Amino acid sequence: MIDSHTHLDSCAPDNAALVAAARDAGVTRLLTVGTEEASNRTALQAADAFAEVFAAVGRHPNHAAGFGEAELADLRQLAAHPRCRAIGETGLDDFRDYCPRPAQEHAFLAQIELAREVAKPLVIHTRAAEDDTIRMLREHAAGVTVILHCFSMPDHVDACIAEDWWFSFAGNVTYPKNAELARAAARVPADRLLVETDAPYLTPQAVRKHRNQPAFVTHTARFVAQLRDTPYEEFDALVTANAQRLFGW
Numbered sequence: 001m002i003d004s005h006t007h008l009d010s011c012a013p014d015n016a017a018l019v020a021a022a023r024d025a026g027v028t029r030l031l032t033v034g035t036e037e038a039s040n041r042t043a044l045q046a047a048d049a050f051a052e053v054f055a056a057v058g059r060h061p062n063h064a065a066g067f068g069e070a071e072l073a074d075l076r077q078l079a080a081h082p083r084c085r086a087i088g089e090t091g092l093d094d095f096r097d098y099c100p101r102p103a104q105e106h107a108f109l110a111q112i113e114l115a116r117e118v119a120k121p122l123v124i125h126t127r128a129a130e131d132d133t134i135r136m137l138r139e140h141a142a143g144v145t146v147i148l149h150c151f152s153m154p155d156h157v158d159a160c161i162a163e164d165w166w167f168s169f170a171g172n173v174t175y176p177k178n179a180e181l182a183r184a185a186a187r188v189p190a191d192r193l194l195v196e197t198d199a200p201y202l203t204p205q206a207v208r209k210h211r212n213q214p215a216f217v218t219h220t221a222r223f224v225a226q227l228r229d230t231p232y233e234e235f236d237a238l239v240t241a242n243a244q245r246l247f248g249w
Contacts, residue, residue: 003030005196025215035060047083056086064107088123095128154184168194171204
């Protein structure tokens with residue numbers, strides 16, 4: 001099993017315990033994702049320290065203020081690290097009033113171009129900004145491999161399928177209130193399907209009283225496998241192969 005999106009530096013306990021627990025749960029690869037300069041570096045440090053861990057580096061839309069040429073140059077340098085396998089997470093977020101929209105769009109466009117330049121997948125965060133996120137990707141991300149991290153916009157699933165983007169489902173797909181999202185997870189193309197934790201956030205329903213961690217991705221995987229009427233072992237093989245093809249790990 002794989003965890004296509006986690007934040008090790010925001011989780012507890014320490015990385016060694018988190019990776020060991022994931023290993024014991026059958027998680028063989030995980031992508032820990034940076035959101036700004038400090039967490040980009042701790043993500044790469046974790047990737048250097050553990051064979052199972054790889055990294056993504058980027059600037060989250062909530063941290064996009066002040067993103068300029070120097071910050072882009074820093075990302076470009078970090079992206080050259082051999083354990084870096086994706087750019088992001090980046091995108092748009094109108095749910096939190098943490099960063100003006102023009103700054104978010106500037107950082108988003110710069111990271112689209114960086115992903116194209118370095119030929120790495122682009123990890124997308126979108127919250128309360130779905131229409132604009134899709135529009136900007138359509139206008140600017142042709143030829144870039146797009147991963148819709150924590151896919152949570154079931155009303156747009158057909159549009160996203162048509163663009164041949166990747167879908168990564170997190171623990172929120174397991175919540176009883178998210179029936180429409182569960183239906184989307186049942187029908188996205190098998191060759192564009194991933195699962196993730198987004199730990200320490202979005203703990204799957206079966207273990208929701210606990211703080212999320214990469215080991216818990218198996219709960220989401222079992223839920224989505226059942227939705228798709230697929231034996232767990234077959235689903236495990238599918239998403240593991242998908243992630244290997246996508247991230248080259």
